Amino acid sequence: MTRQQTLNRSIKAIAGATLLSLGLLLLLANLDEVVARSSSSFVSPAGSVGTVLELGLAALRATQVYVFDTSRFQSGLQQILLSFWPLVLVFMGAVLLQVVFKGRFAARALGESSEREIAHE
Numbered sequence: 001m002t003r004q005q006t007l008n009r010s011i012k013a014i015a016g017a018t019l020l021s022l023g024l025l026l027l028l029a030n031l032d033e034v035v036a037r038s039s040s041s042f043v044s045p046a047g048s049v050g051t052v053l054e055l056g057l058a059a060l061r062a063t064q065v066y067v068f069d070t071s072r073f074q075s076g077l078q079q080i081l082l083s084f085w086p087l088v089l090v091f092m093g094a095v096l097l098q099v100v101f102k103g104r105f106a107a108r109a110l111g112e113s114s115e116r117e118i119a120h121e
Contacts, residue, residue, distance in 0.1 A: 013100040020093025026086035 066073045 009100050012096045016093045016096030016100060018093070019089045020097065023086040023089030023091075023093060027084075027090065030083055030086065 062073075065076070
């Protein structure tokens with residue numbers, strides 16, 4: 001039974017690490033594209049008052065689209081959410097790795113507590 005649990009843990013660890021690294025790779029690739037697009041869309045240098053004004057105008061434009069053109073707002077929101085789909089892979093990988101590491105630390109803690117009990121006797 002212990003061999004089966006060890007095999008199950010190692011499969012989960014490999015799957016978790018693969019999903020986590022693939023998700024981070026895709027997320028960073030998308031993030032690089034977003035930064036490249038946004039850097040060309042801002043006219044003002046970073047940290048200036050013009051940047052704050054541009055962000056305020058963008059927020060007003062988003063509010064206007066939300067109020068007067070709901071279908072266009074929903075399609076834009078859908079595009080934003082779809083661009084973050086690699087986060088699902090990151091979360092799944094993190095959950096799998098969390099289960100693996102909790103099991104290892106729990107087994108280690110259980111072994112240490114039994115060693116302490118034997119030492120006290």
